[in-house]
Amino acid sequence: MTDEATAFVPGHITGFFSAHRDDDPTKAGSRGCGVTLTDGVTVTVESAEETELLLDGEPIDVEPVRTVLETLEAAARVEAESDLPLGAGFGVSGAMALGTALAANRVFDRRLSTNELVTVAHGAEVKAGTGLGDVVAQAHGGVPIRLEPGGPQYNELDSIPARARVEYVSFGQLSTAEVLSGDTERLTAAGREALSLVVDEPTLPSLLYASRRFAREAGLLTPRVREALEDVAAVEGHASMAMLGDTVFAFGTGLSDAGYDPTVCATHPAGATLK
Amino acid sequence: MTDEATAFVPGHITGFFSAHRDDDPTKAGSRGCGVTLTDGVTVTVESAEETELLLDGEPIDVEPVRTVLETLEAAARVEAESDLPLGAGFGVSGAMALGTALAANRVFDRRLSTNELVTVAHGAEVKAGTGLGDVVAQAHGGVPIRLEPGGPQYNELDSIPARARVEYVSFGQLSTAEVLSGDTERLTAAGREALSLVVDEPTLPSLLYASRRFAREAGLLTPRVREALEDVAAVEGHASMAMLGDTVFAFGTGLSDAGYDPTVCATHPAGATLK
Numbered sequence: 001m002t003d004e005a006t007a008f009v010p011g012h013i014t015g016f017f018s019a020h021r022d023d024d025p026t027k028a029g030s031r032g033c034g035v036t037l038t039d040g041v042t043v044t045v046e047s048a049e050e051t052e053l054l055l056d057g058e059p060i061d062v063e064p065v066r067t068v069l070e071t072l073e074a075a076a077r078v079e080a081e082s083d084l085p086l087g088a089g090f091g092v093s094g095a096m097a098l099g100t101a102l103a104a105n106r107v108f109d110r111r112l113s114t115n116e117l118v119t120v121a122h123g124a125e126v127k128a129g130t131g132l133g134d135v136v137a138q139a140h141g142g143v144p145i146r147l148e149p150g151g152p153q154y155n156e157l158d159s160i161p162a163r164a165r166v167e168y169v170s171f172g173q174l175s176t177a178e179v180l181s182g183d184t185e186r187l188t189a190a191g192r193e194a195l196s197l198v199v200d201e202p203t204l205p206s207l208l209y210a211s212r213r214f215a216r217e218a219g220l221l222t223p224r225v226r227e228a229l230e231d232v233a234a235v236e237g238h239a240s241m242a243m244l245g246d247t248v249f250a251f252g253t254g255l256s257d258a259g260y261d262p263t264v265c266a267t268h269p270a271g272a273t274l275k
Numbered sequence: 276m277t278d279e280a281t282a283f284v285p286g287h288i289t290g291f292f293s294a295h296r297d298d299d300p301t302k303a304g305s306r307g308c309g310v311t312l313t314d315g316v317t318v319t320v321e322s323a324e325e326t327e328l329l330l331d332g333e334p335i336d337v338e339p340v341r342t343v344l345e346t347l348e349a350a351a352r353v354e355a356e357s358d359l360p361l362g363a364g365f366g367v368s369g370a371m372a373l374g375t376a377l378a379a380n381r382v383f384d385r386r387l388s389t390n391e392l393v394t395v396a397h398g399a400e401v402k403a404g405t406g407l408g409d410v411v412a413q414a415h416g417g418v419p420i421r422l423e424p425g426g427p428q429y430n431e432l433d434s435i436p437a438r439a440r441v442e443y444v445s446f447g448q449l450s451t452a453e454v455l456s457g458d459t460e461r462l463t464a465a466g467r468e469a470l471s472l473v474v475d476e477p478t479l480p481s482l483l484y485a486s487r488r489f490a491r492e493a494g495l496l497t498p499r500v501r502e503a504l505e506d507v508a509a510v511e512g513h514a515s516m517a518m519l520g521d522t523v524f525a526f527g528t529g530l531s532d533a534g535y536d537p538t539v540c541a542t543h544p545a546g547a548t549l550k
Contacts, residue, residue, distance in 0.1 A: 102436055113420065113432040113477040141545060152433070159389040161377055163549055176384065202388040257335055270416060270545030 004046035005106035010268035011037035011084045012137045013168070014092035014243040015211030016024035016218075018191025019022070019184045020149040025123040029149035030132035031193060033198050033207055034247070035167060036141050038127035039083040042275075043099025045107050045176040050075040050170060055080045055096070064134040068172050069123035074108045082264075089122055089245025094134030098272050106274060110123065114139070114165040115152040122151040122223040129181065141271035143215050160202045163269065164264065167262035170248040171224040176259060179220070190217035211240035222246045231258040279321035280381035281550040282374040285543035286312035286359045287366035287412045288443070289518040290486030291493075293405055293466030294459045295349075295424040302397040304424035310443045311416050311443060314358040316367060317550075319414035320382050323352040326448060330355045330371070334538055339372035347376070349383045354357055358540075363449035364520025369409030372396040373547050374425050374512025389414070390427040397426040399408050416546035418482065418501040420473060435477045438544065442537035443517070443524040446499040450525035454519050456494070465492035471480040484514065486515035 007126055023046035051069055054077075069076055078100050085092040099233040101117040104110070112120075120245030122135040137144040140157055148156035179187075212229065215221050221229075223239045232239040237254030241247065248255065255262040291305030326344050328335055329352075344351055353375050359365040374394040379385070387395075397410040409525065415432055417451040424432035454462075469485035487504065492497050496504075500516045505522040507514040512529030514523065530537040 074418050105436060111478055112436070113474075114436045115418070117436060119468075142389070142548070161380060161387070161389045161392060161549060201386050203386055215330070269548045272415070273544045274436060 002107055004044055005046045005103040006042060007102040007272060008040055008041040008042050008275055009099040009138050009272040010141060011094035011095065012134045013037065013089060013249050014133060015207050015240055016191050016194035016214035017133055017243055018188040018195070019268070025126040026119050026151040027154050028126045028132070029155065031134070031146050031149055031153070031195055032133055032139055033143070033145045033195065033210070034172065034214060035143050036137060037090070038268045038269040039263070040081040040268065041080050041084065041095035041099055043103055044079045044097060045076045045100060047107055048075055052074050052077045053080070053085070054078070054220035057136055062096050063092055064093055064121065064124035065100050066129060067127060067254050068097050069104060071107060071120050071124070072104050072110055074104045075106065076104055085170050087175070087245065088170040089211045089242030090245045091131060091134030091138060093130040094121070094125050095138055096136055097124050097267040098135050102272060102274055107274050118229060119151040119153060139271045141268050143204070144265055145202065147199070158202070160204060160207060162204050163251070163267050164204055164251040166249060166251060166267060167253065167255040168247060169228065169255055169260050169262045170245060170247040171222070172246040174222070174244045174246055187218040191216045205238060207240040208240050208251065215241040220244070228255070228258070229258065231260070234258065277382055279319055279505055280378040281317060282377040282547060283317050283550055284370035284374040284413050284547040285315040286370065286526050287319070287409045288364060289408060290482055290515055291466050291489035292408055292518055293463040293470070297322035298363060298402040301394050301426040302374070302429050303401045303407070304391060304397065304411070304421070304430065306470055307408055308418070308420045308470065308485070309412055310418050310441060311413060311543040312540050314372055314538070315456065315543065316355050316357045316369060316370035316511055318355045320351045320375060320378035321349055326350050327352045330361070331357060335369055337371050338403040339368055339396065339399035339405055341490050342402060342528060343372050343375045343395055345381060346395050347379050347383060347385055349379045351379055360445045362450070362520065363445040364411030364449070364517030366413060366520045368405040369396070369400050369465055369493040370413055372399050373410050373413055377547060377549055394426040394428060401418065414546045416443070417542050418542055419464050419477070420477065422464045422474070425504070433477070435479060435482060437479050438542050439479055439526040440528070441524060441540050441542060442528065442530040443522060444503065444530055444535050445520060445522040445538045446497070447521040449497070449519045449521055451511045465489045481511040482528065483515050487530060490516040495519070503530070503535065506535070509533065511534065517547055
């Protein structure tokens with residue numbers, strides 16, 4: 001047992017997805033495609049009398065993190081530091097759950113494999129309704145394509161072999177739980193179509209094209225995102241909406257060319273890792 | 276089409292393995308476990324009239340690289356720069372094949388997915404008999420466990436959730452093709468046993484323990500590696516042999532504590548990537 005351990009988990013923007021329910025949270029999840037980010041969440045776990053969770057120094061309750069610690073039978077102080085806004089489509093809750101699993105496994109010498117830890121974090125996130133595919137994407141890194149839903153035992157992943165500068169602007173939050181608890185039939189049909197486009201042509205321009213189409217067809221575009229997409233298109237750039245947040249992202253310089261003042265990062269080459 | 280593209284592929288030391296033959300090279304491969312390295316191979320591909328391959332500035336013929344270029348219908352000048360010795364158990368041929376696939380896909384705009392490119396490189400390596408599991412491990416990064424053999428369509432991977440400083444000393448080459456073309460029954464039995472040890476306890480010490488046991492039981496220890504393992508054990512360190520090379524590797528400071536002058540690198544957190 002070490003005193004403390006730290007993990008870094010990349011942020012993850014989903015461009016499009018389709019939801020897949022199952023009573024078993026390790027089989028439930030989503031198909032889709034997105035991009036992991038060099039901006040992410042650093043999670044430090046240390047053994048404690050009572051479980052306590054802080055995000056950027058402030059106490060916070062994140063259900064999947066609690067579930068992960070309960071599953072690993074660990075009482076811990078968890079300190080997360082994030083570059084990313086919460087609830088805006090960057091997979092922060094998934095990152096906190098996965099980072100907690102990786103670091104707690106080390107601190108409490110639980111001797112689980114990476115797939116087992118990803119399964120614990122994915123299941124916790126699905127059960128809480130806070131996300132369906134962020135955790136497996138964040139464990140993978142790069143620009144992951146989720147061909148089949150679920151945790152590592154059941155899913156199937158591929159990726160787009162590319163790297164890029166990423167720009168994003170977040171206007172605010174959207175509730176993942178609210179969208180996912182509503183009627184997702186239209187969303188799922190649009191997600192399937194988008195996935196087949198990206199599988200046919202696994203490139204970054206194709207990801208943005210399929211994502212914009214998905215956002216429109218699933219009826220998820222917010223007024224501010226719609227305006228930003230138009231602004232970026234007017235300067236011949238390409239952007240799309242982060243699922244699920246009132247957030248727009250672009251590769252290259254799409255948003256800055258259109259006069260926005262975006263946060264700039266890049267695709268992250270690696271999945272989540274211990275530091 | 277871009278003029279040229281560069282990929283970095285981590286080196287890979289296999290600690291133990293079992294060989295699995297199949298007429299279909301995308302199904303053939305190996306089970307086993309090893310460690311990817313921050314020392315690796317940088318591969319630059321540019322379009323050319325005729326295919327030409329250089330390793331550290333010297334012309335060289337590497338069959339899997341030729342096969343990859345033929346499969347992608349690309350004539351190219353391929354320049355590889357490597358920190359690692361060739362034929363000494365670091366997966367250099369696999370790295371050259373995979374790096375060529377990633378970079379040529381970009382230069383010639385072939386629009387293949389990562390899994391498709393890994394399949395091409397893995398199949399080329401298996402067909403040439405130069406390796407059975409390096410390519411899929413190098414595409415994954417970290418400390419990959421190969422639970423099921425073959426390319427990405429068929430295999431199953433997990434990993435040990437850990438990072439470490441890695442030390443290695445190479446005394447010379449061993450022919451992978453020679454060992455793999457001989458009687459591999461004893462080797463396969465020892466590899467299965469080693470894998471079950473690491474699956475039970477996916478930690479770095481367990482990887483080294485299982486690897487040493489495998490090297491002894493498969494009868495692969497060379498005199499110089501045997502001596503180095505004894506020297507490291509005498510200072511309470513842990514090391515094992517790289518499969519397949521006259522090479523010894525350790526985590527932490529095992530080899531330097533024993534008075535060797537090892538090359539020092541670390542586990543590589545990411546799989547192969549375009550630069």
